Amino acid sequence: MEDSINLSTSMCDGEASLLNHNVSFSSTMVTSSLDHSVPKLSVTLSDAEILRLRLRQPVNGSTSLDATAPLESNQGDGTLQEDETESERVIDIEDTLEITADKSQVGAGDQEPSWVAPLEYFGSKIVELGRRTWSSSAKAQQYTKGCYWSPDGTCLLVPVHFDGMHVMELPTDLYSEPTVQETRPLTKLQSAVHVPEGGTVYDCVWFPHMNSQQPETCFWLATRQHEPIHMWDAFDGSLRCSYSGYDAVDEVMAAISLAFSHDGQRVYAGYKRCIKIFNTSRPGRISDDYPVKFAISCIAQTSEHPNTLTCGNWHGYIQHFDLRCSQRLGPLFTLGGHKGGITQLRYGENGSGEWNLFSGARKCGKILQWDMRNYKKPVVEFQRHVDTNQRVQFDFTPDRRWLASGDTRGAVNVWNLQELGEASVLPLHSDCCNGVGLNPVIPILATSSGQYHFTDRNTHRDTLKDSKIAEQETTDDPNPDQLEVIYENAVIMWWCGQGASE
Incomplete structure (x- = not known):
């Protein structure tokens, strides 16, 4: 919630009630016209770069944004050709990282909930x-x-x-x-x-x-x-x-x-x-x-x-x-x-x-x-x-x-x-x-x-307890307001x- 709380990690550290945080309504809804598969970038991209991301085609011609993959070369000597236009620059992978609450960098597609394995139910003692x-x-x-x-x-x-x-x-x-x-x-x-x-x-x-x-x-x-x-x-x-x-x-x-x-x-x-x-x-x-x-x-x-x-x-x-x-x-x-x-x-x-x-x-x-x-x-x-x-x-x-x-x-x-x-x-x-x-x-x-339980003392005498007269026998019926359903x-x-x- 506040500061976009992550339910799988940050939520366990909150001592206050989750539903009682002060929340800014304007900052909690983020809408985008891009496809959900596009990583959320922290830089301003041109229209051409956005189109390449939507098609999952980076500017160097590879098929992914994996930083560990070697860049393909169009020349035999292993060097890259210069971009024809200034706008067609290579996107640094660090530009796609987000800063978490503990100041560490996490990739936009790397955030996973703490429950990685499929949930198991009723496999042991409750x-x-x-x-x-x-x-x-x-x-x-x-x-x-x-x-x-x-x-x-x-x-x-x-x-x-x-x-x-x-x-x-x-x-x-x-x-x-x-x-x-x-x-x-x-x-x-x-x-x-x-x-x-x-x-x-x-x-x-x-x-x-x-x-x-x-x-x-x-x-x-x-x-x-x-x-x-x-x-x-x-x-x-x-x-x-x-x-x-x-x-x-x-x-x-x-x-x-x-x-x-x-x-x-x-x-x-x-x-x-x-x-x-x-x-x-x-x-x-x-x-x-x-x-x-x-x-x-x-x-x-x-x-x-x-x-x-x-x-x-x-x-x-x-x-x-x-x-x-x-x-x-x-x-x-x-x-x-x-x-x-x-x-x-x-x-x-x-x-x-x-x-x-x-x-x-x-x-x-x-x-x-x-x-x-x-x-x-x-x-x-x-x-x-x-x-x-x-x-x-x-x-x-x-x-x-x-x-x-x-x-x-x-x-x-x-x-x-x-x-x-x-x-x-x-x-x-x-x-x-x-x-x-x-x-x-x-x-x-x-x-x-x-x-709901019926409170007729004649038929359900064992279901009532007199909060004023504990374990005492009496011929007078106690005040109904003093009877407690146990x-x-x-x-x-x-x-x-x-x-x-x-």
Whole structure:
């Protein structure tokens, strides 16, 4: 961020919060009309030289800018011919070097992240890195509702019932360490940003091109009860803008589900009877409406076909829409296989052009994998325990090799998608594990736990604790405000990569 912080090196040295640096908006965005393969030079070049760089043809006729390669000669005596024009001078390789923070010179194409080898997941014992807990009372129970990593892997978004939304940053020492010791001190996770919204957060989603070094891209969308869609700044938690949906009597409707297009130019919002498509750069109430028959509970989109949407609804069906077709045609096809309402849809594309859709639902003990080219029945069923109407997340590793899901018994189920064997069950929580998120950059697993518990002392006497009368029997019911729910409400980060040792 400040002074163009390098996430792979400099970030681990910052003691202050990453998202709280003073940032100059004018210096963080650098645009260029050149091809991305052209090195960034520190000298002013002529138009002819720029053209040669774009064609990867230096002035001496060689095919690369390698300083170690011998220069070719056009004369038999090994000497170079003089340039015909003064502008056609040889570019010194040192002119293409950049000065790093430690005063050392690094080639523009030589900067590599600290993670050189492919990331390994779930190859050894997982190690707890840090946690954050919330206390609850019988009057106002606070519990997490999932966890969402930012696309650049720097921070974690956690909605909490009756406590708004929290953004917690990844501990800075993890950016430069390829392994984690089991004796590493436990980090007490703190909220870098807290949006104290009340009520129920229905859904939230990060901007797909979020980059902490570009503050204008650092935001997320959230929808909550009786409110329009809000865009929240990830640096200070301020409200940037809103996208409003209105019903037939011109009253604000709350969106049930949210999704960005892959290019980030459009916002898809699922409502009870329609899908609204907003232009990201044009907040307000102007949108394109696509009517549907059922409430849209979740949305997914494949990168190969940006004009189609796959939507789930509370009736347990998955419908695939082509937004270019007439609205009268309805969905292209409908999938059924879950008993309850659909809570999550994700495409697990493996790079070979296959459409692998994964779906989860309420009170349904399975995750279904569909091949969208032949959607008559699911390809694979992954078994998990989901006994409530709560949304229980699942997520993939960046290489799409591993699938991880929480369940209502507090465990995390992990499947190897290449072997399709039995799930590895990791008992990480003592209460419902509703959120699972795999960092897209570093092998770190984030999990969140908690759910609503009934506080009727006659039927759930063992779930309550009187904070005033500890371990004393009494015939009088205590003040409900003094009752504390003793179940776990926490978010935890775990190291799930290779090399964890004592």
